[in-house]
Every structure is written in structure tokens, then in C-alpha cells.
Amino acid sequence: MESEARCAAPLRVFETLRLLGTALQSSSAPSTVWFKESSQKNLRSRDFLVPRGTLKNSFPDGEVPADVIEKLRSLAAPGLPPIKNCLQSEAGLLVQLDRPAVFRQVLKDFTPYLRPPSSADSGPDVVILNCAPLHSNKALEALRLSHLRAVLIADHLAEVLTLQGKHVYRVPAAFCTEVEGFLSQLGISWPSSADAPALEETVSCFKDLLRDCDEDTGDVDSAQSPGAIRVQLKTSAEKHNICLQGYDPNLDFFLVNEDDLRHIARLQRSVQAAQTSPCTVLHIVSCEEEFHQQKLDLLWRLVLPSTGDVAQKHLVCGPVKVVNSASAVTCSQYFQMRKSQMLEASVMKYGDSVQGCRLCTSFPLSLKFI
Numbered sequence: 001m002e003s004e005a006r007c008a009a010p011l012r013v014f015e016t017l018r019l020l021g022t023a024l025q026s027s028s029a030p031s032t033v034w035f036k037e038s039s040q041k042n043l044r045s046r047d048f049l050v051p052r053g054t055l056k057n058s059f060p061d062g063e064v065p066a067d068v069i070e071k072l073r074s075l076a077a078p079g080l081p082p083i084k085n086c087l088q089s090e091a092g093l094l095v096q097l098d099r100p101a102v103f104r105q106v107l108k109d110f111t112p113y114l115r116p117p118s119s120a121d122s123g124p125d126v127v128i129l130n131c132a133p134l135h136s137n138k139a140l141e142a143l144r145l146s147h148l149r150a151v152l153i154a155d156h157l158a159e160v161l162t163l164q165g166k167h168v169y170r171v172p173a174a175f176c177t178e179v180e181g182f183l184s185q186l187g188i189s190w191p192s193s194a195d196a197p198a199l200e201e202t203v204s205c206f207k208d209l210l211r212d213c214d215e216d217t218g219d220v221d222s223a224q225s226p227g228a229i230r231v232q233l234k235t236s237a238e239k240h241n242i243c244l245q246g247y248d249p250n251l252d253f254f255l256v257n258e259d260d261l262r263h264i265a266r267l268q269r270s271v272q273a274a275q276t277s278p279c280t281v282l283h284i285v286s287c288e289e290e291f292h293q294q295k296l297d298l299l300w301r302l303v304l305p306s307t308g309d310v311a312q313k314h315l316v317c318g319p320v321k322v323v324n325s326a327s328a329v330t331c332s333q334y335f336q337m338r339k340s341q342m343l344e345a346s347v348m349k350y351g352d353s354v355q356g357c358r359l360c361t362s363f364p365l366s367l368k369f370i
Helices: 002-008 013-025 052-058 066-073 099-108 145-163 177-185 198-211 233-239 258-273 287-303 305-309 331-350
Strands: 048-051 083-088 092-097 126-131 167-171 218-220 228-232 253-256 279-286 311-317 320-322 367-369
Touching (some): 048 052, 145 167, 145 311, 198 228, 228 233, 233 287, 258 287
Parallel strands (some): 126 167, 126 279, 279 311
Antiparallel strands (some): 083 092, 228 253
């Protein structure tokens, strides 16, 4: 019966962390924090870890009793993945999952993962997914692999949140038609529409607000950024009593151009569309543009102080590297390369009768996600 219950309950990281912590506390150990491993190197040997320094505060001399380790090794509960091993090493107390069993359990019945959460209080009803790379890419050749990673994650999150009963707005709803066509080939259906004429009026209003913001703000005559406005973010935030906790401490001035103002104007339109419900704005951004997105986050709060009531969160995607490539590879180049490789492989397997091939959207091992 216990194994049937385990199979019926979906496997969740937060539930696993809770169960591991409860198991240690039931062994008369103080409250201990478990961590989910994420680095490629560490995942070879462990999935969850209590650091060695934490163990010294929980157990005499930092040594975990053998009976506690054995208890964790044999731990079984609904929502807990099958555990392969538990041991203490130089890094601390580690747990390694039985990954083949985890995959079999998930693939055998994935319907539990499609059900909305049973809790009635599951956070804001509206989530605005802001895919930052789509704002600035005006041509397909400018779309990098790290940008595509952010788009794929945003598309996946939109589906997951919708299944959870959330109302999801995807921003921006207007971008390059070349990029739109490319994404459709990958099976990504991102909504697109022309920017409303009122958007340019909003951008113009934002310019006036920034110029009137304080004496530290002014136009910049620059060949690289014509018409840009220089904004002292930190100084302006302090004058408007905006808390800077959580922001990069190096945030200082921001050379704001019209694309930046259009970015926050689109976000503001989405918030206004969801004004009857509490909402969260989730910025999905590549690591190369994380700093710039923090500037936009703060700029939005400066231009529209009411935005302070909107929860903004940042999901930063790691870099993507193409192995054994001397130069940068764009998404379009990688797409064509993989399409040619797969067509060649199909011809070798099925003969010259092959008319074409379907590109799999799962990236092969020649891509390295960091």
C-alpha cells in the first residue's frame, strides 16, 4: 500500500526537502537545512546535501550517527523520490536518488503533475511572464542560444502555470516576425500582435516623467544612444524611499533609450489589464542581461510608484555554450546545422527516399547548459 501511495503522489523538490528535514528532526537532531544540488559536477555524486559546517552545529563533532544515516537511506513516503544511498562525506551529509527508478515512476503515470494544486491559497491569480530577450531582438540573427533558452523556459512556465489555474499574460505580445516564424518551427506558440498606438504616447509620457524626476536626470547626446536619458537610479531611488534590498549594489546610472521605455510600457499595459486581481511579474532573462533587467525593474518603479505594489521576481537563465565551436553560433545557424545533420542521418538510415525531417526541440549533447 505504501508503494502505491508513493506512485500516486507527484514527486516535488520542496516536499522532498521537507521530508528529509523532518526525518532528521525526529532523530533528536536540531532543525537542519537541506540543499538541492544544481551544479553538473556535484550532481554526479549527490542530489541533496546538508553542508559539513551545518552538521557541526547539529551533531557532536559533526558526525552523523549510523542509525540516522540508515534511517534516511530507507526513508519512504508519498512525494519522496526513491533513495539510492545516504552517506557522510567531506562535503557533508548527502543523499543520492535512485534516478532510474525516479524516471520510471514519473513516466509511468504523469497525470498527477497535470492536476492543479489542491490548496485554495496558491498565490496571485495572475502571472505576467516577461520574456526579456524578445523585447530587444529585432532580427533573427540577433537571437542567441541563451536567449532561446529563456524563451523555452518562459513557454514551459506558461503551460505549467496555466495548468495550475493561473491566468497568464505573456509579454511582449509583439516582436520580430522572423523570430516569430522561427519559434513556431520549434512548436512555441507565443502570442503576437501589433503594439497599440497608445504605447508611443505612454513612452512619451515616461520621457517627460524622467526629465522631471530630479535634477540628476537629463538627455544625453550620444552617437551610440541618440535621444537617451541618463537616470541616476540609486540617487533617485533613495529620494523616493524605494528599498534597494535585493538589487545589485553596483546599480548606479542608467542610460535609458526608447526600447527600454517600450519595455516597461508593455509591462504596465499588462498590469492594467489584470488590475482586478493581484498579480506577480516574473522576468525571464539570460544571465548576460540580468543586470540590465534589474535596472528596468527599478526604472519602472521610479516612473510609476504604484508599481511598488506589484511583486517582481527574476528568473535568470544560465549561459549556453556550443562545444568545439571557435565562434558564437546563433539560433538560426544552430537550427540549420541540426536540421542538416538529422536529414543526413535519416538518409543514411532510410535511404534517398527521405523528403525531409522534423527537428526535435530537445537540444543534443553538443550544447552545454551551465
